[in-house]
Amino acid sequence: MVTSPRRAGGFPATRVRHAHVHWPAVSAPPVITDVDPAALRRAQENALVELLDIPAVADELGERFRAAGHELYLVGGSVRDALLRRGQSDLDFTTDARPEAVLEIVAGWADATWDTGIEFGTVGVRRGDETLEITTFRADAYDRRSRNPVVRFGDTLEADLVRRDFTVNAMAVEVHAPRGDRRFVDPYGGLAALHAGVLDTPAAPEESFADDPLRMLRAARFVSQLGFTPADRVVEAMQAMAGELTRITRERVQAEFSKLLLGAHPRRGIELLVDTGPAEYVVPEVPAMRLAIDEHMQHKDVYTHSLVVMEQAIEQEESPDLVLRLAALLHDVGKPATRRKEPDGRVSFHHHEVVGAKMVRKRLRELRYPKAVIDDVAQLVYLHLRFHGYGKGEWTDSAVRRYVTDAGPLLERLHKLVRSDCTTRNRRRAAALQRSYDSLENRIAELRKQEELDSIRPDLDGNAIMEILGIPPGPQVGKAYKHLLALRMEQGPLTRDQAEEALRSWAAENLR
Template sequence: MPVPAQAPSTAPSTPTGADHTAVVEMLRYSPVADDLAERFAAAGHRLYLVGGSVRDALLGRLSPDLDFTTDARPEEIQALVSGWAEAVWDTGIAFGTVGAVRRGVTCEITTFRADAYDGVSRNPVVAFGDSVEGDLVRRDFTANAMALSLPDRTFVDPYGGLAALARGVLDTPTDPETSFGDDPLRLLRGARFVSQLGFEVAPRVRVAMEAMAPQLGRITAERVQAELSKLLLGAHPRRGIELMVDTGLADVVLPEVPAMRLEIDEHAQHKDVYEHSLTVMEQAIGRETDGPDLVLRLAALLHDIGKPATRKVEPGTRVSFHHHEVVGAKMTRKRLRELRYPKQVVEDVAQLVFLHLRFHGYGKGEWTDSAVRRYVTDAGPLLDRLHKLVRSDSTTRNKRRAAALQRSYDDLEERIARIAQEEDLARVRPDLDGNAIMELLGIPPGPLVGRAWRHLKEVRLERGPLDDEEARAELRRWAADEGIGAEGIGAPGDEGEPEH
């Protein structure tokens, strides 16, 4: 049975002195809010700062972007901001929203909404309302259902948003079944706010999430991806992922993640691969140096998703996951493509998943310089992220083993730095380009040039840089072995990528 909606109070509540100060402080940094309010009031309209702008101010998170709601209709909003704002846009006017920029502050002003939903798509039948209370009740969570009347600065909180903020709880203004039924994306948005704000969901909200999780299938992949990315980039992504898994939302969005709960980690460090992956993600986040990194966080979360499909019980009850990095990379590409992630994000995350296990062949430094060059070349611009991912993948509770793994990786990084000083590892290319190959072998452009180019690149990786005479001698030896004479006739090969 749905839990009854929280009844709105009969009068606007007043925040505590500290809370009120937070909102006023934000307005001090954004004097355009009062300026805009005076403009609306002079035209006989009400204007309210609303939603995330109020929530973030109360949490001490000031932002130059302000959200407003008003009884003015979209055409009236356009007229009021025209000539006042430096820029105005109306891409959201069909939904009652007009955007404007004034003195570097972005303002989005939306007419009171009183939408209805058809229960099939997430798109509302847009209807405009006449009261701020009616507008606030249709919002996703009570923490986003507060407003500040301007210019008088009366705090409006009919659904207990301030109390919810104080408790760190996400609840819905109306019963959650109605709220989520109107827009199932709010199911995932709840997990996103848990990640961003560190809140817990109210018990009735969790119950509704569990019951209604399959309805996320009504939402387009692009919208789901946007919410998932915000969740992963939040301050507490583990909490958000755990909520998704526990309520069944992940079964719709990222089914490979809950599937890992069934697989025991081969080192028995954690109760399952799922817990291990969450720990790796947290450790990778701790190594970020330039702010939240979506590619790194996705790779850390998904690096072991190939384990369920490759699990095998070996003699002596040991569990193995041979080639799980290969399978996992394929699964990663498939899932991220279905979520409509940009191609570069898909390829970068998949490549990190593919490479994350390679270091474990390094041992105590047994790799040749050639192997080190291949490691760097295959990682390419992802090398720094690969360093962070591999270091984070050590979750053993054995302090001696953990220290040994970190020392081993320290040694690898030192070797990379040393070789990089001697060679240009960022641009490992053959010592002869395509033009030199064609001139030396007397051949025209074509697949044969690509074959020769790839051979010289392999030699470069194995032996390091060659001087010009050595490179030419090596090319002549290869041509002779391949039966290629001066006329350039040899066995057909696939297309190459010679540098001209």
């Protein structure tokens, strides 16, 4: 039975109403006093099947399995998303047929098959533009030391469904039967949980999470993606078993965490991880921010401030942006390590952007993020305070050039991050900060018309430097190049004669 949501472990008990969930209307049967309620519920569920948008490829596949004397069910996230009217990608099926029989059934029908997961009972199939996975009923056992099961094939659909992660993923639709005769199979209350927006497990959550601790991260991911509220017993099990995540590879942890961040409600998913403990084994720097009081004295803590910044950054996105969301969440992770109490009683975090960028690199490497993602997120964290270093908007041309050059291709993301970092409740101060940043963006636009800001180079290249100074390739050329680049930043474009004169003046002082 699905428990009613309440506050547990500090995680908010409120539920998001799902405006995108459109439940098909099922005509009410005549009122008959002796109807079995369970039979009536099954009849309504089965009527629901006829209103679902089952892809034609599932019909074709179902016919082939029926002809071969086997069962086939559309299952898991495919059914959940069909009920939620969400877009589908891959289709997942389960069957009583063993993998070798599955390969025989799809032979001549599938455009391609692959058997990389066949030891786990899964056969991959491509038919036209559709990608399908067909898995034999499973009744696995786990060693509880890793997340790898000892694969054992099962004989019933119900036994297969009980080993799945959540009840909303433990529903199935019979597709081997002709349309009109298909059953909706929901032995663990997934439909009711979906309608209530509650995330629960088919078996006891302690058993489910012990089998596969990654399911705790999947719980937070579904909270983020679907806006669901975890059942009380799920929250309690996560609090008790968070340490089991150490059994999971960093690559799998990163994949789930990234999906969480890219969901519609990432703040809720992160709050669940922090309040129940798994965040300590994924991004411990995030819960650590609860110890640092923000210097503006307007926020509960830096942790809360960072969540607000992430939400405000999301509001500026054209589409979900993992780099921007990571940078917004982690931009202040350096504050706990740099926290100092000043003589006047205020709290400071000097150079927290420098410390934070180093911490971000270390954490994202540990989570096996791609180098490009690590570099971009760390650079945004490093630059997020640069704007505040220029007072109240006294931006010189050289300062604008350096800002644009240091940001490089990250400039638009930096704009969004800096604007999002304003969470003060003082409306006048917030308006002043926004006007100041508007002024900076206008200055950037003006200079872009005059100069090639996005590709600033010295007015003389390496070959010209060697020719003018009569020196061979080597470190001195690099030093001269850096001097000319700094001069370009300060003064803007120079004529050829001005650049040569500046180079010779530098050489007279430095190449003796």
